[in-house]
Ligand code: GDP
């Protein structure tokens with residue numbers, strides 16, 4: 001295709017503002033999907049995406065429109081996947097900024113808009129859902145125009161549901177988004193903006209050709225790893241994969257298949273070039289995915305450990321950002337320490353493990369990565385509280401911080417500031433987007449955000465606040481490790497790294513919880529919370545004489561036997577911490593947030 005006839009664009013929107021629905025309408029209106037085979041959210045392929053209404057993996061579709069080729073690149077909308085979003089944006093020249101006409105701008109709208117502006121994209125502001133009785137197009141057109149610096153009359157209005165305004169929007173894309181530019185005769189360079197594992201075909205790599213040409217049966221080179229492969233198939237998606245025998249030229253968007261079985265061999269952000277005539281320089285901006293949040297994952301039934309390992313191995317084929325290594329816990333048995341990009345990523349992985357692999361899992365409280373420097377100058381990285389030095393010779397601890405943006409109706413300013421202050425937040429600034437909506441910016445430790453922050457924010461603002469955050473380096477902080485001990489034995493799964501001001505609350509809460517959950521033993525069991533050797537909280541489980549048979553008054557033999565059997569079965573699910581028998585359920589219950 002002549003690059004002058006190509007338009008590459010994406011849709012950026014806050015969750016639920018109607019991106020998938022609008023994409024569906026575009027597929028239908030351009031005739032790529034006929035009315036008979038249309039089903040809702042055609043492009044959201046994973047079940048979990050469709051159910052939760054979020055887009056995890058981006059996709060690209062080619063739409064013919066008015067003599068042009070439009071490539072619509074779907075981006076994941078969530079903060080955990082900012083890097084993936086930025087690569088998808090890099091593959092485009094323009095972006096449709098889609099805003100729900102009944103809701104207005106939200107935190108993710110802003111975050112993604114800033115990414116799009118950084119990538120120098122042409123922005124088309126669009127209000128969606130204008131069919132809704134609650135829509136306030138005048139008000140929000142003004143908000144949107146103020147934000148990107150255009151006239152309110154430049155804001156398009158559509159309904160992805162009814163299709164109103166969608167044709168005009170497609171025309172607008174052709175008219176205002178620049179055609180791609182690249183050097184047709186140069187060595188091939190294509191940006192990988194997504195790569196997806198497919199059980200039947202292996203890894204499907206989505207690329208945007210920047211310079212040159214990629215063909216079928218060509219030896220290609222992945223520039224970040226120097227690995228070479230052969231393109232077995234190359235083509236475009238419209239809306240199903242269609243092989244293109246002529247290959248892909250400047251500005252084109254499509255997929256290639258080389259037979260590799262693991263997405264880590266075809267990394268998002270990497271540059272594909274020809275192995276026989278390689279480009280001198282790779283495209284800018286490649287980054288290795290970096291896990292930010294860690295948690296222990298254990299099978300509730302210890303026998304399922306091999307299945308858990310297998311499931312993680314399989315998931316990793318499709319998720320280059322997922323990392324894990326085996327770990328053993330006295331309380332929970334054999335499991336894995338798993339690294340995630342963020343909280344949503346963690347939830348998605350856990351849900352997929354449970355749903356697609358039928359596992360029942362328990363996870364320890366999430367933690368971030370800490371940099372610890374000892375007084376003797378030794379330095380190390382802690383991704384697991386159990387690796388945190390017990391006390392004494394620590395010189396400094398550094399933790400990751402974020403720049404967080406919260407959008408909410410202005411009546412909630414007080415509540416929001418209270419939550420942020422309570423989590424060591426530092427106010428960076430505040431702006432009114434309209435009379436009654438504000439944007440509040442804070443520096444917040446990532447470790448505070450991953451601990452129940454979002455739920456609190458939602459409940460204190462009746463669901464109206466939206467949050468977005470980006471990494472903003474590290475800071476020194478007064479952090480300590482709190483251990484929980486049963487009869488003097490530490491229970492590893494409950495150790496946590498917390499700010500010194502919160503250590504006491506954490507210790508007291510945990511000790512109380514465990515006192516309620518652990519059954520009485522034949523002897524007294526002290527529960528302690530401690531920082532190093534210093535005990536900061538203490539509870540006691542009083543002793544009982546635990547003789548179940550005494551209840552049976554001699555007589556009934558079969559009843560006695562039943563009781564003994566029941567007790568034996570119960571034992572299997574008991575964990576020993578020193579001399580203390582703890583039912584695994586107690587640990588599970590103590591770890592699950594209420
Ligand atoms: P996404 O999260 O941005 O992909 O949003 P979806 O496309 O999944 O839409 C979220 C919800 O809004 C769904 O319940 C849609 O049916 C609804 N929705 C999307 N577009 C429109 C629209 O134009 N009008 C109305 N009334 N509802 C819409």
Ligand code: MG
Pocket residue numbers: 019020021044053054055
């Ligand atoms: Mg969607």
